[in-house]
Each structure stands twice: as structure tokens, then as C-alpha cells.
Amino acid sequence: MPALPKSLIIWFYSNYITSDSALRKAMKHNQHVLVEAAPLFKLVNWSSLLPERFLKGHVYKAPTFGRSELARKHPGFLDVRVAPLLAADSKLRDLPQTYLVTCQYDVLRDDGLMYVRRLRDAGVPVTHNHVEDGLHGILSFPVFKIYYRLMDEYIRWLDENL
Numbered sequence: 001m002p003a004l005p006k007s008l009i010i011w012f013y014s015n016y017i018t019s020d021s022a023l024r025k026a027m028k029h030n031q032h033v034l035v036e037a038a039p040l041f042k043l044v045n046w047s048s049l050l051p052e053r054f055l056k057g058h059v060y061k062a063p064t065f066g067r068s069e070l071a072r073k074h075p076g077f078l079d080v081r082v083a084p085l086l087a088a089d090s091k092l093r094d095l096p097q098t099y100l101v102t103c104q105y106d107v108l109r110d111d112g113l114m115y116v117r118r119l120r121d122a123g124v125p126v127t128h129n130h131v132e133d134g135l136h137g138i139l140s141f142p143v144f145k146i147y148y149r150l151m152d153e154y155i156r157w158l159d160e161n162l
Helices: 006-017 021-028 035-043 068-073 109-121 145-161
Strands: 098-105 126-135
Touching (some): 021 068, 126 145
16 A cells, blocks of 8 residues: 555645545546646646656546536645646746655655656756655655665755755
């Protein structure tokens, strides 16, 4: 079982915005985005943003657009402060050099990989550390040896870049 399953991510994400359980239900069925938000999907199209080795033969399908009244009532999930992948390239260009860790066994892995690509495409210097044997929140678990390896790598990067 993943440390952070999809159902828990939906719960965290929706509760960050509202306690309205209708949003959680719509998110679970991928019916929470307005048709007017369609242009944003080019910013999160994993078929063009993920490295080939992570695609595994999956085919991108256009999103299912959902209940407009729900999306209008809770527009926060499209806010770039909640979903930085939705930021325009012009906003990303202003970001400083970045160190980003992604883990193979993380429900957020693909978001991280797409964010690395978007940052690089926007000209942001990115150091990306993909951890094949890592899981979500690994930097919160000092009981694992990998925690120390990652912390050492990150501290070394900080020493070299700050």
C-alpha cells in the first residue's frame, strides 16, 4: 500500500480548499474541472511532459469536465499556490534555481516529474534527484538509510548553491 494513496491525496487537497464533501466526490471521479479550464491542461499533459520511461504505454485522454457550479463555488483548486503545475511559463521563469526530489513510489511522482520539465522549459536551473527506491515523505523517516543519503545530497547541493 502506498504511503499516500489517491483517496488521501484527494482528502488533503479538497480540505485545503473547502470542507464541502461534494468537491471530494467530484475529484474522486475526475469531474471537478470547468470546461473553461481546458487550456490549462496543456500545462499538465503527462503524455508530453513525462519522460518516456514513465509513460508505460498509457494513452492520454482528454479530461472529463464536471459540475460547473461546484467548480465555480470552489475555484481554489485552480490557484497556482495550490497547484503550481498550473502556473504560466511567465510565472515559472521568475523562480530561483530549484532542487527537486521525486520518488518512484509516490502518488505525486508524475506531478514532480512534470514540474521539473516545466521549470526547465521555462529556463529555471533545476537539480532533479529521482529516487528509484524512495516513497512519499521519505525525508520524514530517519529510520530508513535512504533518508540520510538524500539529506547528504541535499545539504551538499545547498553548500554548493547558496
